[in-house]
Amino acid sequence: MDAKLRSAEWYEGTDRNAYIHRAWMRRGVPDSAFQGRPQIAIANTASELVPCNAHLDEIAQSVKHGVYEAGGIPLNLPVTAPGETLVKPTAMLWRNMTAMNAEEMLRANPVDGVVLLGGCDKTIPALLMAAASVDLPAVVVPGGPMLTGHFRGEALGCGTDVWRLSEEVRAGTLSEPDFLKSESATIRSKGHCNTMGTASTMALVAEALGMTVPGLAGTPAPDARLLETAHGTGRLAVELIAADRRPSTFLTKASFHNAIVALAAIGGSTNAVVHLLAIAGRLGIDLTVDDFDRIGADVPLLVNLRPAGKYLMDDLHRAGGFLAVLREVRDLLDPDALTVTGAPLVSYLDEARIWDEDVIAPRGEPLQKAAGIAVLRGSLAPGGALVKPSAASPHLLQHRGRALVFDSIEDFRDRIDDPDLDVDADTVLVLRGCGPKGYPGMPEVSNLPLPKKLLEQGVRDMVRICDGRMSGTAYGTVVLHVTPEAAAGGPLALVRTGDTIVLDVAARRLDIDVPAAELAARAPSATTLDGYAKPARGWERLYIDHVTQADTGADLDFLQGSSGSEVHRESH
């Protein structure tokens, strides 16, 4: 290796500090380990409390073999991460902590490059944010989706089918013991959720950005080819050091353009919007929420996966995988966007093929003609709000209705099934206090369940408006990520039950039909103010004091941007 390694600042020389740095790291390794060999961290979000990532240690072994083979030294670096299903109040509260954890430990240590191992929803976004800010050569290995589980002859999709089966129990068509038997069938193997939820979305989006070896994302967790490519990625990580290929050298606005096209074509999660904005914010790339509408709104939906469609991630891989999807929208991709290999993303598409057109629709016969996200603005959302028209009911896309306001998710749960609740199919359900500051952590609650009495009347969708997020597995006419949130003083805090709300998706408007002067004279309701989180200390305190709004990625304000990898002072 010709160029001087970053790690040489720790290991090179005969002085006392170099002695200390080497001595504690010797562990039986030879002198040569410290002489010009790239030190490759494996930023590993494995944890037994993040079940979707519990197998990442096995993948790390394959990465290690590849790193050694190429002449580097692999070093496992555990990164604390939140598991989507377990942590309360919401995993999103800790995405930024995971990002900060990875960034700081990469910078503080004698590391020349990094392989990022993630899977469960928040882990790949957090690792990408860290990699962008420390700007060391970096490449992602997604942990892969789990295999399709079956129950009573039917495929089970994570999330989506849990809701369906529990509804069957309520309806009396499935016994509770049988429901419980499906529990171990749902999670058939290692891996992350196999629907097109946030984990699958962010693995594919990482590939669209150029941050994985092309063709890797979406490979099921137990598939031998995942380990093979993990091995190859270990080799690549060593090569990145010589090429000095850091995120800032190839992640550009063009990469984000491709990610937005991909997000629409796969029917990906709305959560990707907030994650991509946060990653771009670390790189200083001028990406705005409006770019998602401008670039993605007219992209066709090609992937027939639950919750929108029929299949699961295993099927997508069998049907040709993500590259086959990208090949269909090749003309919409930016040909100049490079990947971590040094070659453009589009150069990997020639050999991709669709093997099952029921899973991946050809461009000429899309599942939907325009699948992207629409960005609304207006007197109720001056900073923007999102809606996925393809997941909404066409008759509600232009709607005028009476607001029914809830100050918290608990308030909503207490009242929604009250038979005396003054609500009909035209009512607009408004939930506030669920933004980054208000909850805190911007939970996935925006897809509010409909009032029981309306469900009984056959109502299946209503306009819902919220400053929170929704699960990648959710559906309906849901206007979410309303910015600014109520807790940050957004007009959402001023809405009263009975006000008229006007939604016009074609015009990209979300308004409250109350004169501006009257609205400005209102004070937020006392309930609203009392309902907001007021943590006295700890991470939650730091978080609510510094979290930005959804339109800038709900990052912490002082984490936006990059500090690079330099450390100026010695520890001894």
Ligand code: FES
């Ligand atoms: Fe981890 Fe779904 S719970 S990916």
Ligand code: MG
């Ligand atoms: Mg989720």
